[in-house]
Amino acid sequence: MEHIISILVENKFGVLARVAGLFSARGYNIESLSVAPTLDPETSMITIVTIGDDKIVEQIIKQLNKVVEVLKVTDLTETSHLDRETALIKINTNAKPEHRDEAIRICDIFRAKIVDSSPTTYTIEITGDVEKVEALINLLKPLGIKELIRTGRIAISREVAKVASRPQAVKA
Amino acid sequence: MKKSGAEIFVESLKQEGVDVLFGIPGGVVLKLFDVLHQQKDVEVILTRHEQGAAHMAEGYAKATGRAGVCLVTSGPGMTNIVTGLADAYMDSVPMVAFTGQVSTSLIGNDAFQEADNVGISRPCTKHNVLVKDVNDLARTIKEAFYIANTGRPGPVLVDIPKDITTDKAEFKYPDKVSLRGYNPTYEGNKYQIKQAAEEIMKAKKPVIYVGGGALFSDAADEILEMAELTQIPVTMTLMGLGSFPGTHPLSMGMLGMHGSYWSNMAMHHADLLIAVGARFDDRVTGKLADFSPVARVVHIDIDPTSIKKNVHAHIPIVGDVRTVLKQLNIILRSLDGNVNERKQQLKPWHNQIEEWKKAHPFKYQQDDKAIKPQYVIEKLFEMTHNEGIVATDVGQHQMWAAQYFKGKKPRTFITSGGLGTMGFGFPAALGAQRAYPDELVMCITSEGSFQMNLQELATAVIYKLPVKIVMLNNGHHGMVRQWQDLFYEGRYASSVLGKIPDFLKLGEAYGIPGWRAEKPADVESVIREGLKYKGPAIMDFQIYPFENCYPMIPAGGAQHEMVLEDPPDLKTKGGGSKKMEADDEGVLPA
Numbered sequence: 230m231e232h233i234i235s236i237l238v239e240n241k242f243g244v245l246a247r248v249a250g251l252f253s254a255r256g257y258n259i260e261s262l263s264v265a266p267t268l269d270p271e272t273s274m275i276t277i278v279t280i281g282d283d284k285i286v287e288q289i290i291k292q293l294n295k296v297v298e299v300l301k302v303t304d305l306t307e308t309s310h311l312d313r314e315t316a317l318i319k320i321n322t323n324a325k326p327e328h329r330d331e332a333i334r335i336c337d338i339f340r341a342k343i344v345d346s347s348p349t350t351y352t353i354e355i356t357g358d359v360e361k362v363e364a365l366i367n368l369l370k371p372l373g374i375k376e377l378i379r380t381g382r383i384a385i386s387r388e389v390a391k392v393a394s395r396p397q398a399v400k401a
Numbered sequence: 402m403k404k405s406g407a408e409i410f411v412e413s414l415k416q417e418g419v420d421v422l423f424g425i426p427g428g429v430v431l432k433l434f435d436v437l438h439q440q441k442d443v444e445v446i447l448t449r450h451e452q453g454a455a456h457m458a459e460g461y462a463k464a465t466g467r468a469g470v471c472l473v474t475s476g477p478g479m480t481n482i483v484t485g486l487a488d489a490y491m492d493s494v495p496m497v498a499f500t501g502q503v504s505t506s507l508i509g510n511d512a513f514q515e516a517d518n519v520g521i522s523r524p525c526t527k528h529n530v531l532v533k534d535v536n537d538l539a540r541t542i543k544e545a546f547y548i549a550n551t552g553r554p555g556p557v558l559v560d561i562p563k564d565i566t567t568d569k570a571e572f573k574y575p576d577k578v579s580l581r582g583y584n585p586t587y588e589g590n591k592y593q594i595k596q597a598a599e600e601i602m603k604a605k606k607p608v609i610y611v612g613g614g615a616l617f618s619d620a621a622d623e624i625l626e627m628a629e630l631t632q633i634p635v636t637m638t639l640m641g642l643g644s645f646p647g648t649h650p651l652s653m654g655m656l657g658m659h660g661s662y663w664s665n666m667a668m669h670h671a672d673l674l675i676a677v678g679a680r681f682d683d684r685v686t687g688k689l690a691d692f693s694p695v696a697r698v699v700h701i702d703i704d705p706t707s708i709k710k711n712v713h714a715h716i717p718i719v720g721d722v723r724t725v726l727k728q729l730n731i732i733l734r735s736l737d738g739n740v741n742e743r744k745q746q747l748k749p750w751h752n753q754i755e756e757w758k759k760a761h762p763f764k765y766q767q768d769d770k771a772i773k774p775q776y777v778i779e780k781l782f783e784m785t786h787n788e789g790i791v792a793t794d795v796g797q798h799q800m801w802a803a804q805y806f807k808g809k810k811p812r813t814f815i816t817s818g819g820l821g822t823m824g825f826g827f828p829a830a831l832g833a834q835r836a837y838p839d840e841l842v843m844c845i846t847s848e849g850s851f852q853m854n855l856q857e858l859a860t861a862v863i864y865k866l867p868v869k870i871v872m873l874n875n876g877h878h879g880m881v882r883q884w885q886d887l888f889y890e891g892r893y894a895s896s897v898l899g900k901i902p903d904f905l906k907l908g909e910a911y912g913i914p915g916w917r918a919e920k921p922a923d924v925e926s927v928i929r930e931g932l933k934y935k936g937p938a939i940m941d942f943q944i945y946p947f948e949n950c951y952p953m954i955p956a957g958g959a960q961h962e963m964v965l966e967d968p969p970d971l972k973t974k975g976g977g978s979k980k981m982e983a984d985d986e987g988v989l990p991a
């Protein structure tokens with residue numbers, strides 16, 4: 230099943246490679262990845278979405294906890310959380326004249342924004358959960374998508390997460 | 402006053418109490434070697450191959466419990482230690498490897514002898530760091546030793562670019578480390594420990610299953626106390642050998658693939674397993690689905706990733722073996738009180754194990770024609786009065802050593818278990834010998850493994866490391882040949898090595914004397930001569946080349962379905978014709 234894992238790390242070179250290596254060494258694909266500094270500039274939050282056997286993911290999480298620069302690992306899938314991603318979608322609007330209006334209508338429904346426009350294209354920005362982003366993409370497809378770029382997901386727990394810093398993170 | 406990176410490097414080693422390092426110089430580390438050359442506190446042992454240096458550092462670490470140190474150059478120097486790093490990582494050996502790197506301004510430019518040392522070693526080190534500023538060097542070294550030696554030990558690599566060795570900084574060795582994300586748990590959870598104690602006193606068929614973790618945490622006394630208090634039989638993994646006296650009545654010896662029949666049967670029928678610093682390796686469990694089907698499991702391990710990885714733990718205890726057992730023994734002492742009563746309670750279980758043991762003891766047949774390897778080890782064990790340190794290579798000889806050399810002391814059985822690295826034994830023996838110059842150190846090996854690092858014969862001579870090489874010479878990759886006998890109809894694909902080289906002549910070239918045994922009657926005198934000689938010596942035992950190692954859990958087999966001897970049809974198959982010739986004539990085929 231799908232897992233969204235947040236990993237708080239020290240902001241040092243090589244950390245991302247170690248983290249990613251724990252997935253690739255098991256032949257696990259990282260579906261999406263996002264990394265950015267937190268409030269404390271010495272730490273970064275890595276959010277990884279992966280699909281895999283629960284037992285193996287549990288093992289990966291334990292291994293992540295062992296990486297010296299990893300401060301905290303949370304499998305958000307287990308708790309109530311919000312997740313979001315942003316996509317920028319550039320569509321063709323010149324195939325049929327009514328396409329420009331159609332695009333605006335679709336954007337309205339999804340509360341997406343047109344952030345750039347040229348005589349033959351619109352660039353649309355959407356932020357939301359995966360279902361929403363994918364629904365929008367599907368509706369825009371018939372118009373002709375020229376370019377699509379997604380940030381990968383970030384996620385945050387809805388309540389104060391009950392995950393202490395390691396090693397207590399492993400429920401012994 | 403400011404010091405150069407190289408001076409800081411050497412000062413830091415001194416602060417860590419490092420008395421020896423193993424290595425080979427090269428362009429980018431010349432400055433480090435130059436500063437080392439001008440002092441006496443840290444001895445440099447120049448090896449003949451970097452792989453040798455890495456395994457020597459491992460041998461030193463396994464014998465002492467303190468991180469072994471090696472220092473090699475960039476590029477090929479570093480790639481040559483990868484096997485040693487991977488070996489140390491698998492067997493949790495504390496080690497700090499320093500590698501040279503091209504100057505920071507050249508990194509990433511395909512500079513001469515550049516390799517991505519940190520990238521290459523990432524999956525086979527506990528931690529690794531590229532030092533980019535000389536001001537970080539002392540702290541990085543402090544942290545490297547701390548990480549290597551604490552928690553679940555392991556290898557740490559510190560990559561030092563050439564310019565860092567000449568750059569200058571104020572030297573102040575930090576007196577403590579603060580690593581936000583690294584904080585191993587030593588104390589066990591009190592509630593869990595109490596539960597474990599209750600289960601232990603309730604169990605009718607309990608087994609204590611001890612692994613390498615017990616040795617890392619110096620817990621031999623605590624294990625002995627627990628076993629004697631509770632009268633629970635003890636079995637050890639290959640890596641745990643020495644943590645409990647092999648000659649103790651409660652010892653069942655090694656378990657697993659080539660372990661004793663009775664220990665595996667006991668594991669299979671147990672109602673409680675107390676796993677102590679062991680990681681349920683597949684060479685121990687056999688087929689997982691049939692592993693100890695009814696047992697409840699108490700699992701004590703410092704590394705949460707070892708727990709519930711392969712086998713479910715009903716009572717997991719994250720913590721250091723010694724600390725946890727101390728806590729546990731206090732409770733056991735208060736609960737128990739009467740060892741005799743306890744003996745009475747477990748009598749049926751002890752009797753059952755004794756029956757298994759009587760039914761299928763370790764056995765071999767020694768006639769007066771060809772030397773049996775088991776006989777050599779048994780004699781060696783007898784004649785050394787269980788003193789000294791044994792390092793082994795990998796293969797059949799390793800398993801026979803584990804079965805017949807019943808070590809009694811911790812850290813005296815040094816072997817490569819997790820990676821199974823042929824070529825490990827001899828340099829590891831040298832490292833152990835350097836740590837304990839006055840101890841008897843033996844390397845039990847075979848010609849296949851030995852040839853993978855024989856260049857270190859020179860190191861033995863030059864640094865006066867009197868390791869005794871006990872060669873069970875069977876002219877084959879014996880362990881491979883055994884599998885071919887059993888599972889590939891005796892087709893000896895690339896497992897025949899032949900009688901080359903003549904190891905006595907090889908020894909002679911290095912000024913190392915040797916003795917050869919060709920008949921069983923020679924065995925004792927060769928051991929005597931070899932042991933008597935003051936320097937390094939070779940004992941070349943020309944053993945019966947077709948001996949197979951039993952008992953055995955075949956790959957994929959369950960722990961209670963051990964194969965106990967050669968199947969009757971073995972001789973008629975493939976390689977069998979040669980085998981029969983040898984059997985008839987009692988001579989070894991060329």
Ligand SMILES: Cc1cc2nc3c(=O)[nH]c(=O)nc-3n(C[C@H](O)[C@H](O)[C@H](O)COP(=O)(O)OP(=O)(O)OC[C@H]3O[C@@H](n4cnc5c(N)ncnc54)[C@H](O)[C@@H]3O)c2cc1C
Nearest residue numbers: 612613614618638639640657658659680703722818819821
């Ligand atoms: C040819 C060959 C045949 C083999 N056959 C066998 C066989 O028949 N039987 C056998 O047993 N092995 C055999 N092995 C070895 C096997 O592959 C494994 O290496 C071995 O079983 C692992 O031993 P272990 O479980 O003690 O773990 P180790 O690798 O020694 O790991 C130690 C465990 O202890 C933990 N630990 C470390 N420090 C502490 C501490 N302070 N406190 C608490 N826990 C700690 C670690 O986290 C780890 O989980 C064979 C190897 C080879 C090459």
Ligand SMILES: Cc1ncc(C[n+]2csc(CCOP(=O)(O)OP(=O)(O)O)c2C)c(N)n1
Nearest residue numbers: 796797798821823847848849850878879880
């Ligand atoms: C470096 C390395 N290469 C290959 C192997 C696979 N292997 C395992 S045992 C073995 C044969 C060992 O032969 P030898 O050292 O002569 O010991 P014997 O089994 O004959 O006692 C081989 C090739 C290994 N373990 N290590």
